[in-house]
Amino acid sequence: MKLTLVLLVFAAILTVTAAAAPQQKTASETFKKAEKYFYQKKFEMAELLLQEELKLNPENASAYSYLGDIFLKKERYDEALNLYQKSLDLDENNAENHFRIGQIYYYKKLGNLSIENFTRALDLDKSMKFAYYHIGLAYLMLARDKENTIKNWETYISIAPEDPQYEKIRRVIELLKDPNFVIPPQGSDVSIEEALLLGGSTLKKVDREAETKQAGNESKKTKHKLEGLYLDDEL
16 A cells, blocks of 8 residues: 555656656747758748748747848848847857858958957867958958968868869968068058958059050959858858
C-alpha cells in the first residue's frame, strides 16, 4: 500500500515537471513559406509573409534578420539596420547580423562603425573569414589607412587562397606597400581606384594628364571597382 502511494506521488511529480517544462517552439508554416520564398529570391512574397510572421510572433529573431536582408538588398538601409538591431536584441551573438550591420555602415560611409561590426562578426564566428576583406576595404575606402588595409588583406588571402580575386587583392597590397604610394584623401580629384590604376596618387600631374589623354574617357567608364567585390554576398 505504501509502495503504491509512493509510486503515485512520484508519477504526479513527473507529470507536473513535464507540464512546467518549456515547450520547444517549432517554426510556423508562415515562416517556413517566407524562408522558402527568400531562398527562391521571391523577395516580395517573402517580405509579406515575414511581416505577417512578426505580427504573430514578434520574438522571431530570424524573421527580423531575413526581413533586414530584403531591405538591405533594396538599399533601405535605415529600415534594415533597425531590423538587424531587433534581431540582435533577441540573439546578441548572431555573427551574420553584425556583418550585415557592418555593410550598412560601410554604405553610409561610417568607417569606424563598419569596422567595429565586421570585427565583432569575426570574433563571434572565426569561419567568417571574408570579414577580413571587408575590414580592409573599410580601412582603405573610408579610413584611408594603408597599414590596416594591408594587415587585414594579407590575413585574408593567407586563409582564403582559393578566392577568385586573390591575384587582384595581392596586386593592390603590393601597390599599397610602395612607400611612394599615397592614398588620395577624402574629396580628392583622384579616386582611390584611379590612384591604384595609375600606380599611385603621387604621380606627377603632367603624367596623369598624359595618361588621361591616351585613355580618352576610359576612366569614366564602369570598372571592376573595389566596392563591388563581395559586398552583396548574394544575401
